Amino acid sequence: MSFTTEKQVAIAAVRRACALTSSIFQHLHINETSIKSDESPVTVGDFSSQAVINTLLSNTFPEDPVVGEEDSTELRIPSNEWLRSRISELVNKALTSPLQEGEQPEWGLGPDGTVSTAQILDMIDRGRYQGGRHGRMWTLDPIDGTKGFLRGGQYAVCLALIVNAQVKLGVVGCPNLPVSPTEPDGPRGCIFYAVRGEGVYQVPISAPFTSTPVRLRIPSRTHDNLRIWQSIGHTRLSFNDKVAEALGTTVPSISMDSQAKYCSILREGGIYLRLPDDINFREKIWDHAPSTILIEEAGGIVTDAYGKPLDFGQDRTLAANYGVVAAGKDVHKAVIETLTRLEE
Ligand SMILES: Nc1ncnc2c1ncn2[C@@H]1O[C@H](COP(=O)(O)O)[C@@H](OP(=O)(O)O)[C@H]1O
Numbered sequence: 041m042s043f044t045t046e047k048q049v050a051i052a053a054v055r056r057a058c059a060l061t062s063s064i065f066q067h068l069h070i071n072e073t074s075i076k077s078d079e080s081p082v083t084v085g086d087f088s089s090q091a092v093i094n095t096l097l098s099n100t101f102p103e104d105p106v107v108g109e110e111d112s113t114e115l116r117i118p119s120n121e122w123l124r125s126r127i128s129e130l131v132n133k134a135l136t137s138p139l140q141e142g143e144q145p146e147w148g149l150g151p152d153g154t155v156s157t158a159q160i161l162d163m164i165d166r167g168r169y170q171g172g173r174h175g176r177m178w179t180l181d182p183i184d185g186t187k188g189f190l191r192g193g194q195y196a197v198c199l200a201l202i203v204n205a206q207v208k209l210g211v212v213g214c215p216n217l218p219v220s221p222t223e224p225d226g227p228r229g230c231i232f233y234a235v236r237g238e239g240v241y242q243v244p245i246s247a248p249f250t251s252t253p254v255r256l257r258i259p260s261r262t263h264d265n266l267r268i269w270q271s272i273g274h275t276r277l278s279f280n281d282k283v284a285e286a287l288g289t290t291v292p293s294i295s296m297d298s299q300a301k302y303c304s305i306l307r308e309g310g311i312y313l314r315l316p317d318d319i320n321f322r323e324k325i326w327d328h329a330p331s332t333i334l335i336e337e338a339g340g341i342v343t344d345a346y347g348k349p350l351d352f353g354q355d356r357t358l359a360a361n362y363g364v365v366a367a368g369k370d371v372h373k374a375v376i377e378t379l380t381r382l383e384e
């Protein structure tokens with residue numbers, strides 16, 4: 041199955057959310073950010089992006105549940121009227137901007153695509169699905185790497201379609217990632233997408249439907265040239281240094297926010313090592329589902345720290361896994377063996 045409509049809608053949704061979040065960053069006000077109960081930040085950008093994407097999904101696939109990161113609890117507090125009206129303004133602007141080639145008005149886009157504030161809150165809450173092993177569901181991270189977004193660094197808008205716990209489609213938009221890694225100061229903004237069995241492709245955010253997609257294969261690297269990609273925080277960075285040393289890597293590790301790390305491996309090779317400081321931390325499925333299919337369709341492997349496949353059928357989390365390791369097929373086994381040896 042090639043999921044043609046799902047792919048088109050997902051790319052359009054991610055593109056609109058990327059344009060929206062980029063424009064929000066230009067004018068973000070201090071009181072448009074708050075801290076959630078787990079002490080992580082959330083912004084008007086996260087809420088607006090989730091509302092835009094869920095509106096498109098709801099219009100085209102009304103039966104499909106969504107496991108999304110955000111919910112509308114904070115926005116429903118009566119005194120947060122200004123926050124509701126700001127998000128309503130942003131979401132309506134994103135939905136009603138002119139149709140691009142490849143977008144359909146029946147998806148709820150264009151001049152007739154306006155939505156009420158009540159609808160926006162309900163759309164955000166379409167992301168409350170608890171997950172599970174059976175049937176279709178989407179995962180949505182409206183801004184992955186909110187900390188990166190806030191510091192003007194890397195962040196990603198991430199969407200996946202999962203059927204019976206297997207990821208079938210992944211779309212990741214990286215507004216701040218250079219189109220070409222060899223031109224770090226060149227144009228920025230890429231969308232990466234993959235359908236199971238059909239390979240992974242990169243298109244520029246500015247013209248995803250009209251430009252020629254570039255097919256990506258993870259480049260092979262000798263062990264001395266294997267770069268480690270890692271988070272900026274909440275990860276065992278000094279252990280990663282030991283892994284690099286044991287593998288004989290001589291290139292420095294890169295710390296970066298968001299799933300832009302996985303996307304960088306598609307183009308530049310290397311290893312994604314994510315071993316949370318807290319052994320009891322459970323990864324969220326929206327943080328890994330879209331990029332897992334990107335890596336697999338580019339000739340790579342994604343497992344947990346013990347070499348076990350990621351199980352997206354548990355609930356909203358990867359409850360059966362600890363950590364994440366992604367790398368090309370040629371090196372993944374050596375990485376897991378190295379982790380096991382260093383942990384003994
Ligand atoms: N203590 C922790 N350990 C591991 N991951 C965490 C964490 N606290 C937050 N996260 C997750 O790490 C994600 C960011 O990943 P990265 O470190 O690769 O940038 C966050 O996504 P959001 O920014 O979407 O909330 C959040 O889900």
Ligand SMILES: [Mg+2]
Nearest residue numbers: 080081109186
């Ligand atoms: Mg978050």
Ligand SMILES: [Mg+2]
Nearest residue numbers: 181184185327
């Ligand atoms: Mg995230």
Ligand SMILES: [Mg+2]
Nearest residue numbers: 109181183184
């Ligand atoms: Mg997020």
